[in-house]
Amino acid sequence: MNIFRLAGDMTHLASVLVLLLKIHTIKSCAGVSLRTQELYAIVFATRYLDIFTSFVSVYNTFMKLVFLGSSFSIVWYMRYHKAVHRTYDREQDTFRHWFLVLPCLVLALLIHEKFTFLEVLWTFSLYLEAVAILPQLVLLQRTRNIDNLTGQYIFLLGGYRGLYILNWIYRYFTEPHFVHWITWIAGLVQTLLYADFFYYYFLRFIGGRGVE
């Protein structure tokens, strides 16, 4: 564990907590894409399949449970909780996110480190996570203005993988044989997709107004 990865995990944790705070306290998911949340639930479900077979550390297992629990409960809230579901912008959240799943699965079947069931699904989760934010970014452009909490959520979610990139650079220089092109490229693509959001975020958010 290094400071970059810890910062990345804490940023990721903060993003799900901000979203849960918004949904649970003010019972609103305005501006939040259910489709992105569904994709993230699939990402964690396919990435953490080894949660019961391979134990890394208490921290690792605890965080996996937090991300699994939070992503599925956010989907449940947005789909089935009456008050929250009412604030879901169904008409605007129309990105065909299932069209992202199949290409990621095919790509994982073609490009992976090991051709095993767990490894292919794990690689699939990396590819899917890289594009999972697309429905949310499209919704963001349609709804123009979003509230601060949603803006913070997207910022933290984009930032965590950026910190992971620093972690990979650090581990590359400090650990022999630490080379994982698939993880690195997927993480880079994921972070680059946030580029224009970060641009507007810093322009607007730091200026004290909402994100437009």
Added chain:
Amino acid sequence: SKNDVTKDEL
């Protein structure tokens, strides 16, 4: 092995 190393990340 090196693959286990990868799996120590979230």
